[in-house]
Amino acid sequence: MKPRARDLNIRFGQLQPGPLNAITDVPGVRVGHSNVRGRTAKGRDILTGVTVIEPRAGSTSQQPCFAGVHVLNGNGDATGLEWIREAGLLTSPIAFTNTHSLGVVRDALIAVDREQQPDDGRLYWNMPVVLETYDGLLNDINGFHVKPEHVAEAVRSAKSGPVTEGNVGGGSGMICHEFKGGIGTASRRLSDAQGGWTVGAIVQANHGIRQELRVDGYPVGRYMDQVDSPFLKAALPHPGMGSIVVCLATDAPLLPHQCTRLAQRASLGLARTGGGNEDHSGDIFIAFATGNQHVPPAAYERKKAATTDGLCMVNNDHISELFLAATEAVEEAIINAVLAAETAEGNGHAVPGLDAETLLQALRRAGWPGDATSGT
Numbered sequence: 001m002k003p004r005a006r007d008l009n010i011r012f013g014q015l016q017p018g019p020l021n022a023i024t025d026v027p028g029v030r031v032g033h034s035n036v037r038g039r040t041a042k043g044r045d046i047l048t049g050v051t052v053i054e055p056r057a058g059s060t061s062q063q064p065c066f067a068g069v070h071v072l073n074g075n076g077d078a079t080g081l082e083w084i085r086e087a088g089l090l091t092s093p094i095a096f097t098n099t100h101s102l103g104v105v106r107d108a109l110i111a112v113d114r115e116q117q118p119d120d121g122r123l124y125w126n127m128p129v130v131l132e133t134y135d136g137l138l139n140d141i142n143g144f145h146v147k148p149e150h151v152a153e154a155v156r157s158a159k160s161g162p163v164t165e166g167n168v169g170g171g172s173g174m175i176c177h178e179f180k181g182g183i184g185t186a187s188r189r190l191s192d193a194q195g196g197w198t199v200g201a202i203v204q205a206n207h208g209i210r211q212e213l214r215v216d217g218y219p220v221g222r223y224m225d226q227v228d229s230p231f232l233k234a235a236l237p238h239p240g241m242g243s244i245v246v247c248l249a250t251d252a253p254l255l256p257h258q259c260t261r262l263a264q265r266a267s268l269g270l271a272r273t274g275g276g277n278e279d280h281s282g283d284i285f286i287a288f289a290t291g292n293q294h295v296p297p298a299a300y301e302r303k304k305a306a307t308t309d310g311l312c313m314v315n316n317d318h319i320s321e322l323f324l325a326a327t328e329a330v331e332e333a334i335i336n337a338v339l340a341a342e343t344a345e346g347n348g349h350a351v352p353g354l355d356a357e358t359l360l361q362a363l364r365r366a367g368w369p370g371d372a373t374s375g376t
Contacts, residue, residue: 002166002342003356005335009370010216010363012272012335013328015321018187021332022163023053023200025187026249028290030054031202032158033169033183034150044140045346050105051096051169051183052154053202053247055288059116061126062297064091067288068260072267076243076282079106080129088256089295090288092128093155094247096170096183096204099134101146106130108151131245131284133206135173137230138346163202166340166353173346174206176338177213177221177274178229178239179354181205184337188325195318197252197291199262199325201269205337206242207281212274215335220362221274230351243282244270244334248326253291253312258319263287265323269330287326 005012006021018025031053038046056063067090069081079102084090092113097105109128117124135141154169163185167173171182187200210229213221226232231239246266254262266285270276276283292311314322343353364370 002340004339005332008356008360012216012332013324015188015190015325015328018189018198020162021187022185023187023202023247023249024160024163025189026198026200026251026290028056029200029249030158030160031163032154032156033164034154034157035168035172036145036150040140040143044143045138046143046145047139047173047344047346048098048101048135048146049169049172050146050150050154051171051204052158053094054158055090055249055290059113060093061091061113064089064295064297065288065290066254066256066259066292066295067286068256068263070260070263070266070285072276072283072285073281075280076132076284077102078129078131078284080127083127090129092126094286095128095130095151096245097130097132097146098139098141098170098173099132100141100144102130102132104144104146104148105151108148111148112152112155129286133174133204133243133245133282135206137175137349138344138351139173140347165336167342167344171204171337174204175230175242175351176205177208178210178226178231179338180341180344180351182337182341184333184340186329186332186336188329190321190325194321195252195314197250197322199248199250199322199329201326201329201333202247203330203333203337204245205334207240207244207278208275209240214272214274215359215363216368218363218366218368220359220366223362223365224358228352230349240278241280244275246285246330248285248287250289250322251291252289252314252322254289255311255313258314259287259289262322262326265326266330268327270334272327272331273334
């Protein structure tokens with residue numbers, strides 16, 4: 001286990017994390033991974049996978065929650081977002097994978113959910129949410145190695161508790177700020193006076209230029225050698241060609257338009273780490289809120305649908321703390337992803353993991369005081 005940022009006494013922002021400092025600090029949220037590894041008959045390396053985030057226990061299509069999305073830069077792809085924009089409802093788990101596996105993961109999520117529904121002849125539809133980033137440097141992305149059984153494995157393995165980070169699931173082959181990247185997570189818990197709610201973030205980090213990397217506000221990338229950058233020998237024209245996808249969760253009772261506003265704050269967390277300025281990066285963010293416990297699913301028969309529903313919402317005078325929580329959680333999740341990732345090789349390319357001492361040395365050179373009083 002490589003140390004996380006807080007193990008190194010690095011603190012981000014003003015708010016305190018939840019007990020796990022993970023998206024699973026939000027009650028009911030579960031995360032599962034499936035790793036796809038191997039080598040093809042033609043000698044190509046396979047380094048990819050799937051990560052699944054479940055908002056609630058049980059079928060999300062029967063227990064939807066309010067959600068919103070935000071696209072900072074659209075050089076990426078996703079499924080299921082138009083229904084969220086239209087209706088404000090998340091009706092499926094959220095999956096992260098690689099660019100060319102988006103379709104198979106979407107189809108497999110439908111099949112998994114269909115198996116959970118009663119076989120009573122009712123009409124059925126689902127539009128799963130799948131987000132992607134490109135892992136084609138380390139992974140044989142055109143081999144289409146993610147299969148339905150890997151999606152089913154990720155769903156079966158989804159659980160609360162600590163979340164594995166780094167080279168895992170959908171993040172297996174990802175690169176961040178020219179270091180090995182992947183899955184990272186963090187959380188923030190508001191005080192009772194602020195509402196007592198939790199905001200959690202999970203990212204699939206595959207973006208960024210090393211010289212732009214910032215940690216706790218310090219420009220550490222300026223003090224890191226680039227001789228081991230995978231892009232020095234790669235066929236890609238420049239570093240930073242990649243993407244980041246973010247999922248934010250909260251137990252606050254937010255309405256859909258408020259979820260959209262929360263998703264927008266992922267952009268600020270990304271910016272704090274030195275990302276968000278690349279044309280070739282798909283930066284797509286989703287936020288969901290479980291604070292309304294009884295959001296009704298789509299009625300299969302109109303006569304069974306209630307005419308009205310009683311809902312709750314956070315007063316906008318108290319939503320700023322949630323925005324700050326989202327910003328800080330995304331910032332820390334990105335750094336946790338890079339710290340957790342191990343050095344990886346694939347298809348003739350080597351991507352170094354960021355070791356703790358290298359980061360600490362760069363922080364000290366940048367003026368970091370190295371004590372608990374530091375913070376952005």
